[in-house]
Amino acid sequence: MKSTMYGYVRVSSKDQCEDRQILALREFQVPERNIFMDKLSGKDFNRPQYRRMIRRIREGDVLVIKSIDRLGRNYEEILEQWRMITKEKKADVVVLDMPLLDTRKSGKNLMGVFVADLVLQILSYVAQTERENIRQRQKEGIAAARQRGVKFGRPRKRIPEEFAPLKDAWMGKQLSSREAARQLGVSQDTFLRWAKEPIS
Numbered sequence: 001m002k003s004t005m006y007g008y009v010r011v012s013s014k015d016q017c018e019d020r021q022i023l024a025l026r027e028f029q030v031p032e033r034n035i036f037m038d039k040l041s042g043k044d045f046n047r048p049q050y051r052r053m054i055r056r057i058r059e060g061d062v063l064v065i066k067s068i069d070r071l072g073r074n075y076e077e078i079l080e081q082w083r084m085i086t087k088e089k090k091a092d093v094v095v096l097d098m099p100l101l102d103t104r105k106s107g108k109n110l111m112g113v114f115v116a117d118l119v120l121q122i123l124s125y126v127a128q129t130e131r132e133n134i135r136q137r138q139k140e141g142i143a144a145a146r147q148r149g150v151k152f153g154r155p156r157k158r159i160p161e162e163f164a165p166l167k168d169a170w171m172g173k174q175l176s177s178r179e180a181a182r183q184l185g186v187s188q189d190t191f192l193r194w195a196k197e198p199i200s
Contacts (some may be wrong), residue, residue, distance in 0.1 A: 003060040003092075005030050006053055009037040010070045021066040024096050030064050034107055045077055059090040062104065067097040068123045080173035160181065160184060160192050167195050 007025035011018045018037060025035055038047040045051075057063060063085060065071055073077045085091050100119045107162060126156035162171055167173040170191075181191035 003062055004056075004058070005034060005062045005110065006057060006066060007035040007054060007064045008050060008070065009035060009066070010047070010050075011037075011039050012041055021044040021070065024066045028064055028096060041073075043125070045072060045081060054085070054089075058092050061089075061091045063091060064094045064096065066095075068095050068101065068120070069127045073127050073131045078127070079113060079121065080132055084121050139183045153163075157186065157190065163191075163194060166191075170195065 005028075007022075007028075007030035009018050009021040009025065011021075018039075022035060022037075026032070036053040037048040038049045040047050053063075057143075068078065082093065085093055092103040093101065094104065098119065100114055103116060162184060166175065166177065166180040170177055170180050177191055177195075178188050181188040184191060
């Protein structure tokens with residue numbers, strides 16, 4: 001039975017640089033029509049092109065990826081996908097940046113399988129740990145910036161001069177909060193929030 005070669009490319013929506021991955025797959029002779037690409041985060045495997053590709057993969061086929069983090073960033077899910085592809089579907093996986101992760105070579109060799117599984121677990125763990133470290137550094141950076149007085153989020157709208165007479169009319173029940181907000185060009189919630197703020 002003739003095997004089919006598939007390639008998978010993933011970039012985050014912010015990072016549009018997929019050319020390097022596609023070029024590597026082409027050099028490995030992956031047919032253009034069999035290259036699937038998602039522009040999504042690698043936090044999980046709920047990716048349309050990845051799922052479409054997995055449905056096509058049959059026993060003896062080969063999945064080629066540039067590096068293990070293109071498959072995903074979640075340690076347990078990478079291992080689960082690897083097991084599903086190699087054990088359940090009985091297909092092979094080739095990671096171009098890591099020759100040890102080539103199940104075509106290790107499939108009949110018990111030591112090769114052991115080494116590949118060990119390398120995969122280490123790399124997957126490193127990928128997830130790095131992701132957690134990035135998240136922690138972001139949190140620490142935001143906390144440090146807040147301590148320096150940096151404000152995040154959209155800037156607050158300035159209360160316009162027309163607000164005071166409209167607030168007086170509203171408090172005197174001459175005007176509804178909805179109508180006052182309409183005249184100011186803001187939401188009713190914004191008008192009511194301004195009305196509750198102490199006058200500075």
